[in-house]
Amino acid sequence: MSDFAQTVKQQADIVKVIEGYIRLRKAGAQNYSGLCPFHKEKSPSFSVHAVRQFYHCFGCQASGDVFSFVGKIESVTFPEAVRIVAQKSGIPLPKREFSSPEEAAGARLRTRLLELHETATAWFEEQLRQPEGAVAREYLAGRGLTPEGIKAFRMGYAPDSFGALRDRLSGMADEETLRASGLFSAKEVATATDGKPQFGHIYDRFRKRVMFPIANESGRVIAFTARTLETGDKAGAKYINSPETPLYSKGMVLFNLDKARTSIRQHEFAVLVEGQMDCISVFLRGIQNVIATSGTAFTEQQVALLRRHTSQVVVNFDPDAAGSNAAEKSIALLTEEGFTIKIVTLDDGLDPDRFIRERGVEAYTKALMGARRQSDYLIERARQMYPGASSEQKVKAMNFLLPHIRRMPEKLAREQFAADAAQKLGIDSAILRAELREAALRRRDRVEPRAAGLTEVERVLLRALAITDPENEPARRLAMQALEEQPAWFEHLGTFAALQALAGRQALDPMDAVEDPAQQALLAEALLAETKAPEETEVQSAIQENEERAIEARQRELRALIAEAERRGDFAELALLTQQKLELDRALRKLHGQKPPEG
Numbered sequence: 383m384s385d386f387a388q389t390v391k392q393q394a395d396i397v398k399v400i401e402g403y404i405r406l407r408k409a410g411a412q413n414y415s416g417l418c419p420f421h422k423e424k425s426p427s428f429s430v431h432a433v434r435q436f437y438h439c440f441g442c443q444a445s446g447d448v449f450s451f452v453g454k455i456e457s458v459t460f461p462e463a464v465r466i467v468a469q470k471s472g473i474p475l476p477k478r479e480f481s482s483p484e485e486a487a488g489a490r491l492r493t494r495l496l497e498l499h500e501t502a503t504a505w506f507e508e509q510l511r512q513p514e515g516a517v518a519r520e521y522l523a524g525r526g527l528t529p530e531g532i533k534a535f536r537m538g539y540a541p542d543s544f545g546a547l548r549d550r551l552s553g554m555a556d557e558e559t560l561r562a563s564g565l566f567s568a569k570e571v572a573t574a575t576d577g578k579p580q581f582g583h584i585y586d587r588f589r590k591r592v593m594f595p596i597a598n599e600s601g602r603v604i605a606f607t608a609r610t611l612e613t614g615d616k617a618g619a620k621y622i623n624s625p626e627t628p629l630y631s632k633g634m635v636l637f638n639l640d641k642a643r644t645s646i647r648q649h650e651f652a653v654l655v656e657g658q659m660d661c662i663s664v665f666l667r668g669i670q671n672v673i674a675t676s677g678t679a680f681t682e683q684q685v686a687l688l689r690r691h692t693s694q695v696v697v698n699f700d701p702d703a704a705g706s707n708a709a710e711k712s713i714a715l716l717t718e719e720g721f722t723i724k725i726v727t728l729d730d731g732l733d734p735d736r737f738i739r740e741r742g743v744e745a746y747t748k749a750l751m752g753a754r755r756q757s758d759y760l761i762e763r764a765r766q767m768y769p770g771a772s773s774e775q776k777v778k779a780m781n782f783l784l785p786h787i788r789r790m791p792e793k794l795a796r797e798q799f800a801a802d803a804a805q806k807l808g809i810d811s812a813i814l815r816a817e818l819r820e821a822a823l824r825r826r827d828r829v830e831p832r833a834a835g836l837t838e839v840e841r842v843l844l845r846a847l848a849i850t851d852p853e854n855e856p857a858r859r860l861a862m863q864a865l866e867e868q869p870a871w872f873e874h875l876g877t878f879a880a881l882q883a884l885a886g887r888q889a890l891d892p893m894d895a896v897e898d899p900a901q902q903a904l905l906a907e908a909l910l911a912e913t914k915a916p917e918e919t920e921v922q923s924a925i926q927e928n929e930e931r932a933i934e935a936r937q938r939e940l941r942a943l944i945a946e947a948e949r950r951g952d953f954a955e956l957a958l959l960t961q962q963k964l965e966l967d968r969a970l971r972k973l974h975g976q977k978p979p980e981g
């Protein structure tokens with residue numbers, strides 16, 4: 383965190399900042415509670431810790447500091463969140479500083495490229511209005527676009543010229559910068575002695591094409607999609623896109639998110655279509671929570687981008703592409719990331735653009751409302767692909783469904799899916815049913831299950847390690863030493879990562895020391911429940927109890943290994959294991975002896 387961010391964090395009051403967004407009520411000596419803005423709920427499970435300056439939701443596990451809250455609710459990046467909090471708290475903003483000359487140069491280049499794209503966009507728009515743009519205007523009108531729609535999406539026309547855009551932009555930047563913009567092409571003419579390719583002069587990349595700008599989340603143009611207006615041999619690819627540039631990386635952008643994000647939040651779901659034209663068409667007819675994948679499979683970055691706004695998606699891919707790899711991969715990734723997915727199939731195999739133009743927005747809204755749950759959709763597909771009642775067909779249908787079931791992170795959803803599949807496919811074989819149950823029980827190993835609730839021992843240790851006042855320092859020291867000396871005794875705990883991070887945090891704020899969000903949420907849970915710091919005796923008995931549990935677990939392991947060694951008749955191994963077990967027995971007796979007498 384920069385010095386400025388630190389200053390802002392120290393001066394801002396998280397309670398005041400959050401109260402600017404939601405209503406909070408005092409709920410304890412140190413905390414406030416209210417309805418969580420990040421998930422739907424009727425009774426408040428959202429808490430703000432006034433002393434430790436963090437928030438935590440017991441419902442959706444969202445937690446973090448004031449910047450994380452503002453970042454989430456405003457859908458902005460960390461630096462933007464810092465600026466917003468500073469402004470709300472009346473802290474003057476510093477001039478932007480960069481940590482290295484390279485970083486400063488990179489930022490300068492991106493600023494310059496944004497300017498070039500802005501000028502290019504305006505210039506393409508202007509060309510569309512020129513006599514030469516008639517053919518492009520005709521094309522757009524043919525696709526049902528009105529002048530207002532064209533203006534809203536800033537569509538334009540790139541004339542049939544190799545140098546017109548270059549001439550327009552050449553006064554703004556040197557050739558190297560122009561080349562980096564992706565708006566131009568250049569032939570590789572030779573390779574220099576240092577191995578770097580040498581390029582000839584640049585020329586306009588987009589010629590005689592309709593230009594569709596691609597904007598980033600703040601609505602600034604960072605790239606283009608260009609559709610050809612040529613026919614026949616000269617046409618080239620129907621669509622070409624800007625190449626990857628310092629501004630634009632295909633896998634990091636969701637088309638139309640800048641315009642759709644407010645509506646996505648209001649409606650609590652996003653409509654996901656494949657084509658940019660589908661997206662524009664649906665948006666302009668009033669369904670504004672629509673975004674497009676632009677035809678390729680979703681990346682993890684795109685999923686992360688979307689998650690900041692919603693976790694519910696209605697997928698409306700082209701019917702002929704529904705089985706395509708990209709569509710299936712996108713759905714699989716969203717499922718794995720815990721999104722709730724519904725699927726729309728439009729009548730007569732129409733794509734969203736044609737459907738909404740031919741049947742109107744009401745029919746489309748109705749189709750969206752009638753979207754089927756992903757599980758129902760998949761079961762239906764399985765039935766269509768493997769029709770008939772033979773057990774062979776049923777096995778095939780099930781094998782199609784099993785990977786989808788395993789992918790769902792929520793156990794309840796998997797169980798429901800498996801039960802539906804068994805019922806709708808008419809599976810009455812005990813073996814097949816057992817396999818379905820098994821799939822519901824266990825999911826893919828790839829995704830780690832969220833740590834279960836906290837044990838009392840963990841609560842005490844987390845609170846002890848999070849002590850910040852010097853008065854209670856001895857209790858903190860006790861827990862820290864235990865973790866440093868015998869880390870193995872703590873490895874089995876679900877909060878081991880948090881405990882370790884806290885033990886080594888030094889002067890760092892406890893909530894900042896734990897970086898993993900799931901671990902941070904568990905820490906928040908422990909800290910919100912506290913009324914005062916734990917006493918030394920409390921910490922001591924938690925350490926002791928934990929050690930006992932760890933030893934007992936190791937004993938159970940050893941007993942199994944000993945039995946196994948006996949079966950094999952491996953006496954050397956047996957002697958070794960027995961020795962270990964005796965040592966553990968002794969350690970355990972010693973621990974019990976240390977315990978204060980009961981009663």
Ligand SMILES: [Zn+2]
Nearest residue numbers: 418421439442
């Ligand atoms: Zn929540």
